[in-house]
Amino acid sequence: RKEVEQDPGPFNVPEGATVAFNCTYSNSASQSFFWYRQDCRKEPKLLMSVYSSGNEDGRFTAQLNRASQYISLLIRDSKLSDSATYLCVVNRGGGTSYGKLTFGQGTILTVHP
Amino acid sequence: DAGVTQSPTHLIKTRGQQVTLRCSPKSGHDTVSWYQQALGQGPQFIFQYYEEEERQRGNFPDRFSGHQFPNYSSELNVNALLLGDSALYLCASSPVAQGGYTFGSGTRLTVV
Numbered sequence: 001r002k003e004v005e006q007d008p009g010p011f012n013v014p015e016g017a018t019v020a021f022n023c024t025y026s027n028s029a030s031q032s033f034f035w036y037r038q039d040c041r042k043e044p045k046l047l048m049s050v051y052s053s054g055n056e057d058g059r060f061t062a063q064l065n066r067a068s069q070y071i072s073l074l075i076r077d078s079k080l081s082d083s084a085t086y087l088c089v090v091n092r093g094g095g096t097s098y099g100k101l102t103f104g105q106g107t108i109l110t111v112h113p
Numbered sequence: 114d115a116g117v118t119q120s121p122t123h124l125i126k127t128r129g130q131q132v133t134l135r136c137s138p139k140s141g142h143d144t145v146s147w148y149q150q151a152l153g154q155g156p157q158f159i160f161q162y163y164e165e166e167e168r169q170r171g172n173f174p175d176r177f178s179g180h181q182f183p184n185y186s187s188e189l190n191v192n193a194l195l196l197g198d199s200a201l202y203l204c205a206s207s208p209v210a211q212g213g214y215t216f217g218s219g220t221r222l223t224v225v
Contacts, residue, residue: 101146103148104155
């Protein structure tokens, strides 16, 4: 079993749609959780951290359920520019300054007009 | 403020050859990590360097080795290249005390 699992998609949605991505992780010792975005042939970039209380950044909402070892990302009012691969990322150490980042396979999102 | 710089951007090598990839971390960052990203997969952790020492290592063979210099820059060396080593190699730097990885744009290695 992979340490971080995501549905690879692809998800094809129209502009304005709401789309949700899910991710599960196997190591209960994991301490930090993130969603990264990766555009085609580019490097991953941090989209947002994920906290147990849930957190929101504009149209993006992330949730963490430690008991179920489950992470989610919700994108509301999708834009064409949201088209990318979304990577679920887990870190055993506190924060991202140490300890390895473990990435999921990534979920491909395509937003069409 | 320059971000993470990697060189070269693209590289083609023959099976059995050796390759060295280079990374200059973001200003103020002293920790460097290397990742391998095969096509259609998420990045896989290779190893991390701090204070010129390998601090953590992922599940990669000894053919993969690295080095960190006093100015915090780093090299990734891969010996006896295999076709399966073809991938995007990403360098990420972070400040130990504060967290927050910054990724470079990567080196795309093709082994033929």
